Amino acid sequence: MSSSSSQNISQALEEAKARYVVRNAKSKSLHEEATKSFPGGNTRTVLHTSPFPISMKSGKGYQLTSEDGHVYTDLTAEFTAALYGHSNPVILDAVNNVLNNVGLNIGATTPQEQLFARELCRRFDLERVRFTNSGTEANLHALAVARLVTKKRKVVVFNKGYHGGVLMFWGGKPAPNNVDPDDWIIVKYNDLDAAVKAIQSEGVAAVLMEGMQGNGSCLSATPEFLAGVQDAAAKAGVLFILDEVMTSRISASGLAGLRGIKPDLKTFGKYLGGGLAFGGFGGRADIMGAFDPRQTPSIPHSGTFNNNTLVTHAGYAGLTKIYTLDIADKFFKIGESFISKLQETVEGTRLGFSGVGSILCSRFVDGDTEVKDIKCADDFTENEALKDLFWFEMLEQGFWITRRGLIALVLETPQSELDRFVGAVQAFVSKYDDVLAF
Template structure:
């Protein structure tokens, strides 16, 4: 019998049909975005320049943002729950940040010199994060991780790095589960262990011994699905790296928003180095890496043989000015705790809705970041999604757009400070509508 003649799972057939219908409705409602994409494809492979923003049939083109709202090229407006993948913490029109950037521009943009603001900004961050005695700025979290690993290798005199399957440390350090190592990754000697596997990670560090320069880990895997590390896991990494002389690097590019001093302060675990990025410069280009004074000394130009660290825009005046305001005036301890609490309440409400409707869908995360999964929990490690799971995730994305909710294609939500309780209630209602309407094509719990 031909495979085409074999009986099909009606649920999968219905899921495919629902997704086809959702794609068609999406495309019909966005002719201008379609035209923008078609024109861009003539001069850009894939029609864009940032992989995470690519999806089929074409990405929605946004033309304006204000507060926690964005408007697309076809005149539709959305509640922005993507939050620029955590970089948009302050929303699209925070007056204090805009004023700081405009004032910096009025004084001249490319000065090719140091400025007072970079020391001021650095002092603000050093005062917040327990692991950071000193730091240096970069243009992105990707660059921050590159330089932190370079610093760790220079400080220890060792070459290898231990990372975790499912981790993401920037465009050149990405390790999705079940996918071959990407040719875009930098050729650093790497070892791998499973996330949240205490015994396996400890064994891997000990096996590497004096070859291992650093262990790099996200206290919550962001791109991997907002999967939090257990405290036991992170503490085991702290203990075993001290034992073997490797440096422990926390990639807090995303998770630093989860407290005044990041997740390291909330958990009470202090790494040797920390990397930052995303929101800290108020939405301007930003990255930073820092750590213990003796480690960061490898970059001290006053010392013979210091490691170089270049970057034309590392201390650009826009990011430095915006960062001083963003981290010095706006995102204080009270704001960080309020955002964390709002996110915790939102995730709890969404999970209650999923349980009420008896669907195999739930959200993982910490604080203001959350991600849906379409399989039973608990989920403690990243995984390779099935074809059906990917279809459910895509259907959720399109249904949320239809409901006026803009979030990441993978479903991730990253709350911005302008998002209100009423906005959160609106999202919960949209999740409930999705669960009720799509229950026939979602796997039963």
């Protein structure tokens, strides 16, 4: 990119930022208040945006309304968890039923938890499942059981992999607050030779991977990579754990079902709780049997809210009454068509979109890396100024997208809003064509 183009972008960015400050004055003052109790005014790092985050007042259907009174079409969908939107009547009924007829904090097993478990097992081809309160926790438990069962410690993971707040890997290292500083072998995503070598090395208990890296530009594992990892793990006696926390909504049977693979264990979270905090992990009965409390010894797996009445009712209602197999198939097609339209719109520019079904990500490539050469997030660097400019301008057009580019669809979003977004992207590409052209 020429230096005059860079200057134009810097200027456009400064102007967009200035408009943002004016449009969102109440959010600014709320942020200043928040800094008095939260470090940096924040209790969830991904939601921090500079110069300050927009504060939301409410959500209804597929829309969000900010404290400054702006209405947005929600294309963030709570980082995929808000598949059912913000006020789906089926979810509200399930929650109201619990509040009025079932009660909170029962402190005992319930028939409802097994209905929900059965549905999850059926959908995602699990022999046994256990519940947690988050995707992070699900991964921690899956790793713990893998290590106990195999009596080994090391875990093969992939650069840019995100498996939770204390399980992140970028820059070839675990994040500084990772649960274990050591015991990881971090491999480039989609590099099968390197993955096989790592899996075959001494002392490896498990390989933990996403079938599409939600934090790595929504780039997918190639079918050969997925099959090759599964095969190498099986041969080496290493457990293959697929993190489906984000991707389970991609099709009626998650990414594993879509790609025809059969991991030893899978982990879950996000929308499966019907919009409430949830996580789960499951798979082979012989591995999960390690938690069977009728046996001695067995692994204790606790969690006060694991089987809470709100989540077991709302999650079950969501899967059986909203996201039925048929609806999941239809939604997959809607998402794929949306991605294709966006890809056509930006063809030949620095702006790219990748993803599967209803989860995708935008990216602005710096330098000269062609789209066809991008196999994983390590293959390119991002132009942060363009990324920021895109975010500011899409907000002005009434689209709530994440700063980092992740987009996830809410089930009830009208097609007209998806088309309007494609139009907004087209307008952005035309407005900055000199800078965006390769």
